[in-house]
Amino acid sequence: MAVGSAQADVQALVQLMHAMNVEPEELLAAARPQNVPTFEEFMRLVRAAASPGLQRSYKSYWDRIVECWGGRRLNEPTPREVGELLEHIRANALRRRTHVDGAGAVCNLYYALLRVYRFAIDQEVLSSRQDPMPKVPRPRSAKSQRHALSPQLYQEIVRTAVGTGRDPRLDGLILRFHLETAARTGGALNLRPMDLDPERLLVTLREKGSIQRLQPVSRTLMRALLDHAEERGARDKASPLFRFRDGRPLTKRRYETLWIRVGKYVPAIGEENISMHWLRHTTLTWVERNFGVAVAVAYAGHSAGLSLWRGVTAHYVKASLEEVATALQALTGEPHPLAAHWSWSAAALEVHPLQEAGR
Incomplete structure (x- = not known):
């Protein structure tokens, strides 16, 4: 060739x-x-x-x-x-x-x-x-229908859960835990006695992707968690804290049966498919309305990149643990040791370098 x-x-x-x-x-x-x-x-x-x-x-x-x-x-x-x-x-x-x-x-x-x-x-x-x-077209995620519960509906849910079940103390405790912490189900199921800090009133939550975060809780809730662990045999500091009466660790199934039972008495649960995750929406909505998006993002344990801001500003306005504790303090009406006891105001600028230099 x-x-x-x-x-x-x-x-x-x-x-x-x-x-x-x-x-x-x-x-x-x-x-x-x-x-x-x-x-x-x-x-x-x-x-x-x-x-x-x-x-x-x-x-x-x-x-x-x-x-x-x-x-x-x-x-x-x-x-x-x-x-x-x-x-x-x-x-x-x-x-x-x-x-x-x-x-x-x-x-x-x-x-x-x-x-x-x-x-x-x-x-x-x-x-x-x-x-x-x-x-292959990427499937669209279903649009969430969850929203914050009204105080009246939440109170009705708690009264019904405590009044109709065989373990009212457990029902009341997990409902209070999720409302205060805005934790996901995994945050409760993964909670261990070693995750409790009674002095600073903090719990360590381990949720999605094994990410850990500190979450402030009220003294009332902390005391209830410690009593629950002691009464139900969670003496191994690394073992699950939430337990049934016979000492077995709590399961996801327990959550489902709770809402099925309460739904028999509270029609809204069946009509809107309300679950424990709705309490997360409830708390975070209240925090956002009263303390702003930055504190709500921190309260939820989200990274700043998931906040409602899209841009560099999110890196400058992250909320501190003290601000989350302050929001919890307002939510529960109980003082928290980490809550901020200061605020920026005109009084904070009374002794200003420029004023001093002009004298």
Whole structure:
């Protein structure tokens, strides 16, 4: 073959590759024999590489992927088949009392599968072109219908919970705990005796992503938590604090049964699917209305980047733990040792350097 002819063929091939948006490395990879693992085989590596938090979040969804596609190879599913899997999950999602048409299950499965393919690309098991996820529309999260409860409705919920259950002290304690701290369910289930600081009236909350934060509580609540731990056998400082009467640690199921029971007497619970998370909305709404967004963000344990401000200002107006304690003090009507006892006013500027210099 003439040199000129070979060069012309190479040039034509390069132009064709450019037109098809194909890189030389992809041609070489395609020419090499591939032994793409199945989902069941590869999922072991995904689980082993995932953090404990991700394992907890995605375990059930990775299980479902293996259940549906375990024997298939990673490069086999098409974008259309991914969409069909998402709809299958939606149709078979567990219908809890607070479900929203399976939207949460669909979103979680989407992100669980997204992590599988990203890990496969990072490990060079697949090329980016073999990833079907970019062609799959991202599911929309269901719009939250939660909002702050009125004081009257909250009081009715507490009276009903305490008056209709077999363990009124536990019901009253967890409702008070969530209202004061605006903690998520995990914050209560993960609470340990060692997380209580009776002197400074603080509890350490461990919630999403194992993030820890200090949260002020009233002296009344702190005393109740200490008594509960002592009475129900939570003497191991590293063991769960909230417990049933027989000493077993509290479970998520206990929360669900509480709201199902109270919902039989309070119609609004069933009509609006009210759950414990609504108390978080209630407290944070009250804090925001009375102390501003910065304090509400700190009270919630959110980072400044999640605040309502979008810009550099958020870095300059973060709220302190003392300001959170001040908000709690106003909420409960009980003095807190960390609450701020000062305020900026004209009196704070009476002795001003400029005034002194002018004398």
